[in-house]
Amino acid sequence: MKLGPHLHRIGNDIVAAYLIETDEGVTVVDAGLAGHWSELVAELSGMGRSLADIRGLILTHGDTDHIGFAERLRRDHAVPVYVHEADAARARGEVRPKASFGTFKVGATARFMLYAGRKGGLRTTYLSEVVAVQDGQVLDLPGAPRVIGMPGHSPGSIAVHVPIADAVFVGDALTTRHVLTGRPGPQPAPFTDDPTLALASLTRIEDLGATWILPGHGAPWNEGAAEAVRRIRAAAQAR
Template sequence: MQLVPGVRRVGNDIVALHLIETPAGITMIDAGLPGHWPDLLAELAAMGRGIDDIRGVVLTHGDSDHIGIAERLRRDHGVPVYVHTADAARARGETTSHASGGSMRFGAVLGFAAYALRKGGVRARHLTEVVEVHDGETLPLPGAPQIIGLPGHSPGSVAVFVPSVDTVFVGDALTTRNVLTGAVGPQPAPFTDDPVEALRSLEALSALEAHHVVPGHGPPWSGSMADVIRQARA
């Protein structure tokens, strides 16, 4: 599904991964759940592309619903997987989050759990190798994605800014659809390690010349970075 020119989504508003399409190849942002593999193949086919066109996977953080098919791509197809050094251990399964989810609504939780189960969430494989990155790096991948540190949701949570598609991918630094309550609009994401730090970190987005915000959960949001930060903090 095309979100904006050059950006495609695999998955839905509950859990998704995203593809940046360029003539030089594809950069994947996050890796969803294991069951997204056939969905990825179908999306690539619709684009007239294949697995070999994927040049790299950039993880916004190392949680299980963002790493789903990353190890399969790395192991079977030699696709490098990039993650912030502070989340490398989490992506390898050496550490995990014990953060609380906060408020819940039965219908939203049931929908999230059912989708995650259907897409193999309990079978997520951790990475055995990663390429560690740091705040401020521009990666040697299609679209020249830029890493912006947004610690809080996890120690190595990042945004990935791709100027060529006017889009910043924020992972779980914020959400536009809370998977536990169903509430929509820019807001803090559940299961955040340090909610205060997460909100403070959003200031790093304020200077970006981007007009599209794409989270790991929820629909894309368009507008100024000042507006998305203000709404998330409200």
């Protein structure tokens, strides 16, 4: 799905990944679930592109619903996969998340689990190799994506700021659809290792001025970073 001149999304409001397109090629942000591979290929085709045009894949963190087709892209198509150094072991499957479920509703949770199951969430292949990145680093990839450290959901969670797309890709630093309750709108994400730290990390993006806030779960948000952060803080206080 095309969101803007340089911006595409695959997946849906349950699990999503993104493509940045420039004259230099394509950067992919997050790899969803293994079954999103066919959607990746189809979206590229609709753009007049192919897998050969992908210059790199950036992971916002190392959880299984964000690394789905990453190893396939790296192994079979020589696409480098970038992840924050603090989440490299997580992306390789050497450490596992420690967060609990927290609040949930049976229907919404079942929809998330069923969708993940249909899209290969039970057969995730971890990364064999990654390229470690750090906070503040600007990657030599289409769109000149800048890494913003957002620890909390995981130690190496990041946001990815791409000015040419007027967008910040936030992974699970926040969500606009809680996958366990179905509640819409900007709010803290579930399965977060350190909720207090995750909330504090939002200061890293609120003054960016980017229109698009693009989470791994939920609808794309186009009312600006500052408004999204304001609503998340209000939602956190209401808990």
